[in-house]
Every structure is written in C-alpha cells, then in structure tokens.
Amino acid sequence: VQLQASGGGLVQPGGSLRLSCVVRGFRVDYYAIGWFRQVPGKEREGVSCISSGDGINYYVDSVKGRFTTLRDNAEGTVYLQMNSLKPEDTAVYYCAATFSRTCSPHMTDYNFWGQGTQVTVSS
Numbered sequence: 001v002q003l004q005a006s007g008g009g010l011v012q013p014g015g016s017l018r019l020s021c022v023v024r025g026f027r028v029d030y031y032a033i034g035w036f037r038q039v040p041g042k043e044r045e046g047v048s049c050i051s052s053g054d055g056i057n058y059y060v061d062s063v064k065g066r067f068t069t070l071r072d073n074a075e076g077t078v079y080l081q082m083n084s085l086k087p088e089d090t091a092v093y094y095c096a097a098t099f100s101r102t103c104s105p106h107m108t109d110y111n112f113w114g115q116g117t118q119v120t121v122s123s
Helices: none
Strands: 002-005 009-011 017-024 032-038 045-050 056-061 067-072 077-082 091-098 115-123
Touching: 002 091, 017 032, 017 091, 017 115, 032 067, 032 077, 045 067, 045 077, 056 067, 077 091
Parallel strands: 009 115
Antiparallel strands: 002 017, 017 077, 032 045, 032 091, 045 056, 067 077, 091 115
C-alpha cells in the first residue's frame, strides 16, 4: 500500500493550489482518505477527509468554504483543492488512509501515510 502526495509549492495569499494523493495497492474509495498538515513545533492537524464509499467530506473549521476534497476513482487519486490561501495555511501537507473507512481528525487513527508536500503561502 502506497500513498504519494504532490502538488505543493509557493503561492501568493489569495491564490490556489491543488494537491494530489495517488493511492496504490487498494481501491481509493475503499478507505477514508484524510489530509493533514504540520508546521514545525506543532502537532499534525487534520484538515479534511473523504469517507469511503459515499464520499462524505469533512473539513476543519479554518478551511471550510476554501478547501474541497475530491476523489477520482478511475485515477486512484484524491485531490485537495485549496482556494483563497492564507499565510497561516503554510505547512507540510500529508495524505493518509484509515482502515476504519470513516473519517477521523486524529492522526493516530490512520494506518498509511504518504510523504509530505510543502505548501508556502507568502507574498
């Protein structure tokens, strides 16, 4: 089982980025897939999640209305579309999968992790 996150970069405040999480070794709609972010000195924070099957989305309050999680079953990929980015969104972003198939904001509930991708929002 592998997850590979990509798509990070440098963007100005108010800009957009789309992160990708390619899933290999299982069907992308079989597990819940979460996005987390981490800044130095702080705990990893759950940002969004898409549940298995029906694909219900969950978001932390700070990104509601700005971030959208999308799943492409044919491509085996989950996307995090990030709009109206703010400097406080700067972090390393990770995708992860949980056996429980339902979303959780807690990183300890996730079984597989991709490598991080850096997102920097700065003028």
